[in-house]
Amino acid sequence: MPANDHYVIIGNGPAGNHAASTLRDKDKDAKITIVSDEAIPFYYKPRLTRYILDEIDAKDLMVKQLSSYSDSGIRLRLGQPVDRIDPDSKTVFLHHKEEIHYTKLIIATGSRARVLPTMRSYSDCLKFISSYDQVMEYKDDIKQAKRFFIFGGDLVAFTFVRLLSKMNKQVSLLIYPNAFWPFNLNEEMEAAIAQSLKGLSVDLLVKDDIKAIAESGNGYRVRTTKGKELNVDMVFSFNGLIPSVEFARGCGLDIDHGILVSETMQTNIPDIYACGSCAQIYNPDINTYTTSIGWPNAVAQGEVAAMNLLGDHKVIESAGRKYFDLEGVKVKTTWWEDIEERA
Amino acid sequence: MKDINIVIEICGSAGEGTISAGEILSRFMSSQGYEIMSFDSYPAEIRGFGKCVAHTRISSSVINSPGKLADVLIALNDGHSISQLSALKKGGILIYDSQPAKPHEEDKSVLGWADPSVVSYGVPLAMLAQKAAGNLRGRNMVALGAIAALFDLDREGFTDSIKARYAKKKQIVIDSNVNSFLEGFDWTKDHIEKKDTFTFDGVSLEPRGEKLIINGNQLVAQAALDADLKFYAGYPITPATKIMEILSKELPGYGGTLLQTEDEISAIGAVVGAGYGGIRAMTATSGPGFALMTEFTGLSVMAEVPAVIVDSQRGGPSTGIPTKTEQSDFNAALYSGTGDCPRVVLAPTDTASCYDATVLGLYLAEKYQTLVVILLDFFLSNSIRNIDTPKKPGPQMLNANVNPTEEDLKDYKRYKFTDDGISPRAIPGTPGGISFYTGLEHDERGRPDYSDKGHLAMSEKRYRKHASVLKEAPAPVISDFDGDRADIGVISWGSSAGAAHEAVATAKKEGINAASFSSVMLYPFPDEALIEFAGRCDNILIPELNFQGQFADYAQGVIKREVTRLNFITGRPMAAEDILDKMREM
Numbered sequence: 001m002p003a004n005d006h007y008v009i010i011g012n013g014p015a016g017n018h019a020a021s022t023l024r025d026k027d028k029d030a031k032i033t034i035v036s037d038e039a040i041p042f043y044y045k046p047r048l049t050r051y052i053l054d055e056i057d058a059k060d061l062m063v064k065q066l067s068s069y070s071d072s073g074i075r076l077r078l079g080q081p082v083d084r085i086d087p088d089s090k091t092v093f094l095h096h097k098e099e100i101h102y103t104k105l106i107i108a109t110g111s112r113a114r115v116l117p118t119m120r121s122y123s124d125c126l127k128f129i130s131s132y133d134q135v136m137e138y139k140d141d142i143k144q145a146k147r148f149f150i151f152g153g154d155l156v157a158f159t160f161v162r163l164l165s166k167m168n169k170q171v172s173l174l175i176y177p178n179a180f181w182p183f184n185l186n187e188e189m190e191a192a193i194a195q196s197l198k199g200l201s202v203d204l205l206v207k208d209d210i211k212a213i214a215e216s217g218n219g220y221r222v223r224t225t226k227g228k229e230l231n232v233d234m235v236f237s238f239n240g241l242i243p244s245v246e247f248a249r250g251c252g253l254d255i256d257h258g259i260l261v262s263e264t265m266q267t268n269i270p271d272i273y274a275c276g277s278c279a280q281i282y283n284p285d286i287n288t289y290t291t292s293i294g295w296p297n298a299v300a301q302g303e304v305a306a307m308n309l310l311g312d313h314k315v316i317e318s319a320g321r322k323y324f325d326l327e328g329v330k331v332k333t334t335w336w337e338d339i340e341e342r343a
Numbered sequence: 344m345k346d347i348n349i350v351i352e353i354c355g356s357a358g359e360g361t362i363s364a365g366e367i368l369s370r371f372m373s374s375q376g377y378e379i380m381s382f383d384s385y386p387a388e389i390r391g392f393g394k395c396v397a398h399t400r401i402s403s404s405v406i407n408s409p410g411k412l413a414d415v416l417i418a419l420n421d422g423h424s425i426s427q428l429s430a431l432k433k434g435g436i437l438i439y440d441s442q443p444a445k446p447h448e449e450d451k452s453v454l455g456w457a458d459p460s461v462v463s464y465g466v467p468l469a470m471l472a473q474k475a476a477g478n479l480r481g482r483n484m485v486a487l488g489a490i491a492a493l494f495d496l497d498r499e500g501f502t503d504s505i506k507a508r509y510a511k512k513k514q515i516v517i518d519s520n521v522n523s524f525l526e527g528f529d530w531t532k533d534h535i536e537k538k539d540t541f542t543f544d545g546v547s548l549e550p551r552g553e554k555l556i557i558n559g560n561q562l563v564a565q566a567a568l569d570a571d572l573k574f575y576a577g578y579p580i581t582p583a584t585k586i587m588e589i590l591s592k593e594l595p596g597y598g599g600t601l602l603q604t605e606d607e608i609s610a611i612g613a614v615v616g617a618g619y620g621g622i623r624a625m626t627a628t629s630g631p632g633f634a635l636m637t638e639f640t641g642l643s644v645m646a647e648v649p650a651v652i653v654d655s656q657r658g659g660p661s662t663g664i665p666t667k668t669e670q671s672d673f674n675a676a677l678y679s680g681t682g683d684c685p686r687v688v689l690a691p692t693d694t695a696s697c698y699d700a701t702v703l704g705l706y707l708a709e710k711y712q713t714l715v716v717i718l719l720d721f722f723l724s725n726s727i728r729n730i731d732t733p734k735k736p737g738p739q740m741l742n743a744n745v746n747p748t749e750e751d752l753k754d755y756k757r758y759k760f761t762d763d764g765i766s767p768r769a770i771p772g773t774p775g776g777i778s779f780y781t782g783l784e785h786d787e788r789g790r791p792d793y794s795d796k797g798h799l800a801m802s803e804k805r806y807r808k809h810a811s812v813l814k815e816a817p818a819p820v821i822s823d824f825d826g827d828r829a830d831i832g833v834i835s836w837g838s839s840a841g842a843a844h845e846a847v848a849t850a851k852k853e854g855i856n857a858a859s860f861s862s863v864m865l866y867p868f869p870d871e872a873l874i875e876f877a878g879r880c881d882n883i884l885i886p887e888l889n890f891q892g893q894f895a896d897y898a899q900g901v902i903k904r905e906v907t908r909l910n911f912i913t914g915r916p917m918a919a920e921d922i923l924d925k926m927r928e929m
């Protein structure tokens with residue numbers, strides 16, 4: 001009797017989980033494994049900021065009960081980073097030196113915080129909020145700290161700023177309108193944002209830039225091009241997310257920022273699919289590949305990748321358009337969703 | 344004060360230093376004032392590469408059972424540790440080799456099978472051992488270093504325990520072990536971000552004075568020496584071998600003799616022979632050896648010759664499961680052999696009582712001129728506790744011979760009828776004390792007597808000893824009752840008793856009205872106390888490590904009531920949690 005198929009999914013976010021549950025729905029016999037480098041089970045990334053404030057506890061971060069995996073026969077390997085893959089032998093190499101074999105592979109490794117090239121030399125001074133582990137690392141420090149410097153700006157930054165303000169922290173916010181993530185801000189948006197931040201204990205810096213960041217005492221000294229000098233306890237960079245695909249480079253997969261996939265989430269190598277925010281999807285309308293953003297897209301793509309892996313030929317459709325409230329500005333998106341409304 | 348109660352398991356392959364790592368951990372924790380109970384399991388093969396597990400429970404308060412599931416699993420060997428994961432608590436801690444010398448095939452790494460709730464720490468055990476000592480042998484010490492660093496144990500104090508463990512070895516052995524430990528400690532402090540909350544930091548324990556770190560077999564041997572044993576004959580068998588091993592070294596120094604015989608039949612033959620000659624003698628064995636001895640056990644009882652057999656029980660019947668613990672020789676110990684054959688059976692209930700039971704056993708055998716069986720089991724034989732040094736037996740325990748008076752010797756009757764069943768015994772060579780010893784039924788002078796009256800009278804005499812023995816027996820241990828009655832009474836014996844008392848104490852805290860009863864004396868059993876106890880309990884639970892409920896059958900016969908049984912034969916000792924779970928169901 002031939003051995004059952006083994007579908008391996010790398011990544012335990014919304015894309016990976018929805019791929020797994022779709023596979024299980026359609027194929028009751030296959031062996032299904034989710035591998036994740038994070039030790040924590042599937043959680044709501046969008047709730048991380050509220051978790052810092054203790055508005056919610058760890059239990060509210062969780063999307064699924066652990067038992068639901070064993071109940072549906074999905075093997076969950078947590079805390080096991082993938083170091084590389086070898087498509088020829090269909091092997092995934094785990095960091096602890098275990099080799100696992102797949103018949104088909106879905107890569108759903110998501111994204112991590114983007115560091116602007118100009119800021120790389122200061123990366124030791126910077127903090128990010130893009131994973132549970134990071135949050136756990138600074139949760140207590142954030143509570144202790146009084147003065148914050150936040151720069152860049154992305155959709156998450158504002159939630160964080162509001163939160164700090166609620167905690168009566170002193171916040172300096174430097175926005176890069178031309179490098180806002182994932183879209184540039186126009187003047188109207190910028191003004192609206194400035195307006196909405198009024199009344200909060202936020203010092204908004206515009207049309208300025210960072211000249212240098214240096215450690216100073218227990219904190220940091222930030223100097224701006226306009227000559228401002230700020231002594232702060234923590235510096236946070238919010239410059240959006242970039243695909244986590246380093247482990248896949250050099251194995252023969254076509255990769256730009258993210259792993260390049262067709263509209264069916266298929267990569268250039270047979271039996272390997274990619275979905276969610278690690279993927280860059282071909283858009284025939286503009287004849288180029290665009291990175292994927294946000295929770296609802298990850299969910300939809302995970303499902304499509306799984307269906308196609310099983311032999312279907314589904315083309316990814318954008319999730320329904322929604323209005324997203326960005327500091328009073330209504331941003332119409334297909335990709336970002338208010339997780340709080342959904343949960 | 345912060346309460347510590349943690350079970351750490353180290354799992355590896357024979358030869359990987361699993362057991363010695365466990366031993367060092369126990370020693371160190373004991374030196375810090377903790378109560379420890381540790382238990383190793385290893386392959387049945389005498390030399391093999393099977394799975395070894397060193398299980399250590401560490402507590403800041405008194406403990407009586409080994410703990411069922413581990414809080415921490417240290418995997419020295421991935422292959423073996425995979426099956427050990429089932430003994431790790433949900434949300435427990437796993438320490439594994441993150442950079443093993445060779446890659447793992449699919450599904451052959453322990454991390455791969457860890458429950459998603461487990462907190463795992465990868466430490467490059469092989470790599471660090473190689474760095475510290477130039478070979479992989481020190482992986483066990485690297486792992487101890489990791490534990491010490493993760494749980495905030497004293498780096499220098501721990502190093503001293505390692506040095507003490509290897510004190511008799513060459514300096515290079517000491518150095519490589521210490522260096523491997525330090526490498527593991529420092530690497531962990533520098534590289535591991537702690538994700539669990541367990542720590543020994545902030546615990547201040549009263550110094551408890553010098554403790555003996557010892558197992559049941561060692562205590563049996565020590566007790567035998569202290570109780571003036573002069574002759575031991577035996578044939579090695581797991582799990583009793585250690586007793587003979589120790590005595591072979593020590594007994595000659597105490598003026599005694601040890602004889603390794605060709606099998607267990609001759610061993611007990613020699614012991615009965617020595618007993619006949621009037622010197623304290625014993626043997627130790629396990630189920631298969633005990634089975635061979637049964638013919639002579641009958642002779643000891645019939646001819647009224649003192650003999651002591653320590654039976655350390657293992658999985659049975661027959662050769663059974665040599666390295667797994669069981670309490671399934673209860674019936675054999677009480678009823679082995681033919682005929683109506685009253686002997687004395689004692690079963691220590693914890694490590695410390697192995698000492699007392701041995702002293703008492705030698706005493707009773709001598710005084711009552713009969714067979715005494717001391718039932719240990721694999722767990723009691725091998726589990727290590729830190730205990731106070733036992734009190735040496737007083738002179739009254741060292742010579743229990745009931746000698747004939749001059750009057751008796753005028754017309755000496757070796758098997759004279761007496762109220763307590765004890766006939767004064769003339770040791771061979773005593774002038775006027777010529778006696779006949781025989782396995783045949785006999786009259787008071789020892790001459791064969793097959794008459795119905797004679798057989799009845801002699802049987803009564805032999806059984807009369809039981810009533811007298813009971814008067815000298817240690818009283819059963821009975822917990823306090825909350826009020827007059829208990830909903831559940833737990834009755835236990837042998838190595839399950841500690842777990843039973845602990846379970847009852849915890850159950851009471853949970854609001855379950857429970858009481859517990861255990862007895863070291865198994866035969867004759869303190870039936871009256873049992874009936875009284877059972878009469879105050881609405882339900883009776885009897886936990887024991889055998890399939891059929893051998894003691895439960897006995898108890899039912901005495902109290903004339905159905906009892907609830909808790910039996911398992913997985914090779915694992917009884918844990919308080921097992922009994923508690925059953926109590927919650929009742």
Ligand SMILES: Cc1cc2nc3c(=O)[nH]c(=O)nc-3n(C[C@H](O)[C@H](O)[C@H](O)COP(=O)(O)OP(=O)(O)OC[C@H]3O[C@@H](n4cnc5c(N)ncnc54)[C@H](O)[C@@H]3O)c2cc1C
Pocket residue numbers: 010011012013014015016035036037038045046047048049080081082083108109110111129130131156244247275276277278293294295296298335336337338339
């Ligand atoms: C702070 C924050 C707030 C957000 N708020 C919102 C919001 O309000 N609305 C919204 O729609 N979106 C929001 N997002 C974005 C959203 O969370 C992501 O778009 C979504 O999680 C992407 O899903 P994914 O499955 O593709 O990847 P992820 O959720 O990133 O999951 C990828 C998983 O793969 C693992 N992984 C990566 N590399 C490896 C490797 N080599 N080996 C093994 N495992 C690996 C990762 O650790 C991770 O567990 C927010 C993101 C952040 C960081």
